[in-house]
Amino acid sequence: xxxxxxxxxxTVLVLFSIIAGFLFHVPAKPILNETIRxxxxxxxxxxxxxxxxxxxxxxxxxxxxxxNENDDLMAVESANVGIVFGVLGLVTGAVWAKFTWGxxxxxxxxxxxxxxxxxxxxxYLVLRNSLEEEQKRGRISAVYNIFAFPIxxxxxxxxxxxxxxxxxxxGGNPGFNTKDMAPELRPVFYxxxxxxxxxxxxxxxxxxxxxxxxxxxYDNN
Amino acid sequence: xxxFNQVKFLIRKEIMLEWRSKYALNGILLYVVSTVFVCxxxxxxxxxxxxxxxxxxxxxxxxxxxxxTKSFIxxxxxxxxxxxxxxxxxxxxxxxIIYNILLMLMLSVIALGFYxxxxxxxxxxxxxxxxxxxxxxxxxxxxxxxxxxxxxKASNGGGLMAILSFPVIIPLLVVLIKLSKxxxxxxxxxxxxxxxxVLLAINVIVITTSLLLFPYLWRD
Numbered sequence: 504x505x506x507x508x509x510x511x512x513x514t515v516l517v518l519f520s521i522i523a524g525f526l527f528h529v530p531a532k533p534i535l536n537e538t539i540r541x542x543x544x545x546x547x548x549x550x551x552x553x554x555x556x557x558x559x560x561x562x563x564x565x566x567x568x569x570x571n572e573n574d575d576l577m578a579v580e581s582a583n584v585g586i587v588f589g590v591l592g593l594v595t596g597a598v599w600a601k602f603t604w605g606x607x608x609x610x611x612x613x614x615x616x617x618x619x620x621x622x623x624x625x626x627y628l629v630l631r632n633s634l635e636e637e638q639k640r641g642r643i644s645a646v647y648n649i650f651a652f653p654i655x656x657x658x659x660x661x662x663x664x665x666x667x668x669x670x671x672x673x674g675g676n677p678g679f680n681t682k683d684m685a686p687e688l689r690p691v692f693y694x695x696x697x698x699x700x701x702x703x704x705x706x707x708x709x710x711x712x713x714x715x716x717x718x719x720x721y722d723n724n
Numbered sequence: 725x726x727x728f729n730q731v732k733f734l735i736r737k738e739i740m741l742e743w744r745s746k747y748a749l750n751g752i753l754l755y756v757v758s759t760v761f762v763c764x765x766x767x768x769x770x771x772x773x774x775x776x777x778x779x780x781x782x783x784x785x786x787x788x789x790x791x792x793t794k795s796f797i798x799x800x801x802x803x804x805x806x807x808x809x810x811x812x813x814x815x816x817x818x819x820x821i822i823y824n825i826l827l828m829l830m831l832s833v834i835a836l837g838f839y840x841x842x843x844x845x846x847x848x849x850x851x852x853x854x855x856x857x858x859x860x861x862x863x864x865x866x867x868x869x870x871x872x873x874x875x876x877k878a879s880n881g882g883g884l885m886a887i888l889s890f891p892v893i894i895p896l897l898v899v900l901i902k903l904s905k906x907x908x909x910x911x912x913x914x915x916x917x918x919x920x921x922v923l924l925a926i927n928v929i930v931i932t933t934s935l936l937l938f939p940y941l942w943r944d
Contacts, residue, residue, distance in 0.1 A: 567937075567940050619895070620891075622890070622894075626888050629884070630884065630888060633878040633880060634879075639877070643878070643941065646874055646940055646941050647874050649937055650870055650871075650874070650930075650934070653929045654892055654895055654926065654930070658894075662895055662898065662899070
């Protein structure tokens with residue numbers, strides 16, 4: 504019970520954000536209208552993805568220092584979960600873009616950057632599959648992960664700000680960012696972000712424990 | 725020997741090896757020239773400047789991946805063991821990066837020369853365009869050197885190289901295309917300072933992480 508409070512919190516927050524996200528009153532803005540409810544689902548996916556990929560980066564550094572196999576497992580599992588959340592973010596974003604911008608893929612810099620970031624991590628997984636020996640696989644894929652991460656940060660956080668974007672808050676585009684988000688959205692949005700980040704952490708730890716058990720069984724046989 | 729001398733020595737070794745077996749160098753030059761020629765026969769003429777610019781960078785991208793892939797793969801195991809005994813990892817990665825920068829500079833000048841010869845297109849600010857090409861070849865060299873080191877450790881290095889390097893190079897390529905497009909249109913140079921700053925910053929990050937990470941990649 505002491506250890507699982509954050510899992511309960513995650514479940515409650517996500518359930519709350521789903522119910523409240525669909526039922527609560529939202530401001531009626533031109534173009535956006537009711538689609539603004541997607542903000543409670545689309546944006547938390549990106550937060551979760553970035554948190555998971557950062558965790559993967561940190562565990563890759565730890566693996567290089569410790570050569571402990573478990574660090575490598577955590578790095579790859581959090582990258583896996585990060586990719587899943589990234590795909591969900593792209594899909595929810597594409598649905599939203601279809602309604603507000605007119606096209607599912609609108610050549611928006613943030614959309615493109617997110618797709619490229621996913622390519623980096625898919626390449627990371629391909630690299631892992633092409634290496635047989637465990638220590639070597641862990642070390643070389645950790646090197647690639649650490650090498651790619653700073654470039655991804657530039658890609659996701661600096662380049663979109665240099666060009667015009669359809670996303671709010673970039674390139675002089677009027678819209679909401681954290682400062683001018685409508686007040687009635689906030690009580691649902693912040694719990695949703697926290698809840699989804701916790702859920703993604705939970706999934707990653709479960710995946711990590713499954714892999715550890717699998718490895719132990721493999722060693723015993 | 726201190727680091728500086730080691731690096732100098734290793735670069736001289738790279739150039740000498742390249743010069744002795746000219747096939748690799750000639751091969752890559754022929755690759756660029758024939759790619760440009762294939763594009764010329766396919767397109768005949770390019771009327772829109774953005775397409776001209778994009779095609780040039782795509783040719784450069786493929787040529788540089790091809791040129792740099794071999795920088796670690798060609799080294800035999802025995803030779804790597806020998807380096808292991810006489811120098812440190814930093815000296816090796818620095819010398820490889822510098823050598824690849826030199827190679828890319830030569831390659832890009834030849835590519836640009838031949839490209840402008842077959843596809844005529846007025847450049848608004850030729851000097852500044854050259855600068856963007858030089859920055860581009862430095863960026864390609866610094867990113868691809870480390871990735872070719874990573875790819876060389878895997879069993880199918882050549883195929884993996886493209887998969888690993890393309891997503892990493894895209895951010896740089898986007899900035900480079902924008903910078904060279906500005907130069908092409910002959911915009912005022914101060915417009916492009918942002919892009920140059922970002923490129924230099926990414927290069928500094930890439931070279932620093934290469935220096936930090938190569939020691940882990942090196943030992944086998």
